[in-house]
Amino acid sequence: MGEEMSRKPYVREVPKHTWFFRHPRYMRYMAREITCIFIGAYTLLLVKGLGALAAGQAAYESFLQGLQGTGSVAFHVATLVLAIYHTVTWFNVTPKALPVQIGEEFVPNGVIAGAHYAGWAVISAAVLLAAGVF
C-alpha cells in the first residue's frame, strides 16, 4: 500500500444571507442585534426633538404634535418592546463580561444582573417621575 491517498476535502459553504434561519438561537441573536435599528432611530428622533426645543416653543410644540398618529404609536410600541429586549439581554450577560471576585468566590451572576435590574427600576422611576407620568 505505497500509493498516496487522494485527499479532496469538501467545503460546505455558509449561506451568508440566510444562515441565521438555521437555528432558533441564531434567530434570538439577530433579534437582539436589530434592536439597535429601533433604538438608533429613536435616538435620532430625540435629537430632532432637541432641535425643535432649541428653535423655540412653537417649533417644540409642533414636534410634540407630530409625534401623534398611528405610525408613530406603532414605532413607539415596537421600539419599547425591542428596547426592553435589549435591556434584558444586556443585563443578563454583563456578569460574564465583568466577573467580580471577592475573596475566593465570584459574585453570583444573578446578583450582578439583579443589581442592574434594580438600578434600571430606580432610573426608570426617576425618569417617569420627572416627566410627570406619576
Place this chain on the structure above:
Amino acid sequence: MAKSNKPIVWGLFAAGGTVSAFVIPALVVVTLLAALGHAPAGLSYQAVHGFASHWLGKLMVFGVMFFSLWGSAHRLRITFYDFGVRADGLVATVVYLVAAAGSVATAMYLMQL
C-alpha cells in the same frame, strides 16, 4: 500581525449599550404617551427647556444621546455584516458619520439653550 483599533468603537459601543439599556425604555414610555395624545406635564416646553438649560441637564442629555447613538451605530455595523453585506468599510463610514452628525447636532442644540 498588528493589533486592532477596534477598541475605540467597541468601548463606545459597550458604554452605549449600557446607557441605552438603563434609560431608553423609560424615555420611550414618555414619548409613547405623547404619541397617544397624552403628553405628560414634564414634556411641556417650559419643563424640558428648564431641564436642558441647566448645565447638569445638558450633561445628561448629551451623555444619553452621544452614547446611545454610537452604541447603536457600532451594533448596526456588525448587523449589516451578519446579514451578509460585506462592504464593512463603507458601512462603518456611514454609520459612524451618522452618529458623529447626531452628536454634533446634539451639542449645537444644547449650546443654543
Place this chain on the structure above:
Amino acid sequence: MSKRMVEFEVLRYNPEKDSEPSFRRYSVECVDEWVVLDALNHIKETIDPTLSYRWSCHMAVCGSCGMMINGEPKLACKAFLRNYEGVIRVEPLQHFPIERDLVTVIDDFIGKLKRVKPYLIPKKDKPLTEGEFLQTPAELKKFKQYTMCINCMLCYAACPEYGLIPKFIGPAAISLAHRYNQDSRDGGRDQRQEEIATTEGVWECSFTGACSEVCPEHVDPASALQQVKIKSTVDWYQEHLMPWVKK
C-alpha cells in the same frame, strides 16, 4: 434490555469517488440507553464497515466525537437516543471541511491553538532551586474554568462568525489564551495579545454566545472573549494615551 428501531440519516462522503456528500439512511436496532456513538459503532460493526468517524473515550472527556446531530453540535457519546424522536440526522461538525464521512479537517483549529502560545510563559526565569510557584485557591479560581476545555470544537461549529469568517481565531483558542493570561504564574500576556488583540482575534466576536451554549464542559468561552475585549480596550487606551506607563 429494551430495544427499538431507530432511523439514522448519515452524511457520507468518499473523496476518492464522490464529487459531493450525500445522505445514507440506516435502520438500526438500538438499546434504549444508547448514545448516538453506540449506534454509529453498531452501524460500522454490522451494517456498513466503510463508515468513518473519530471517537475515543466514549465518556465526554477526549473531545474526539464532535458532530452535528439534528443540526446541533454535540459529542456523539453524550447524545442520548432517548432524547430524540424520529429520524436522527448525523453530519460532520459544521464550519470544517469534510475529509471523509464524519471526519473533518481540523488543521485550522490546531494551528490556531498553537498561535495563542498555550503554555506558561513565566514572568522571569525561575530555576528549580528556587522552588515551586505558589498559588492561592483564589488565584486558581480566576482561571480554573477555562482549563476545562477538551478541544472538541463544538464551539467553532456553533459560532456564526467563524462560519462566516474562517480566519477568526475562534472561541476555544482565545479562551485558552485567556486561561494563561489569568494564571498568576504567567507573564506572557503581551505576547498573546499580539495574536488575539487583532482583527481576526477577539474583535471578530459579536457575542452571539452560541459557543457557551454548546460547550459540553461549561467552559463558557463567550465570557472569556468578552473579558479579553475589555482588557484589550483598557490596554489600547493606556498604550495610546499614556504610552510612557510600563504595564
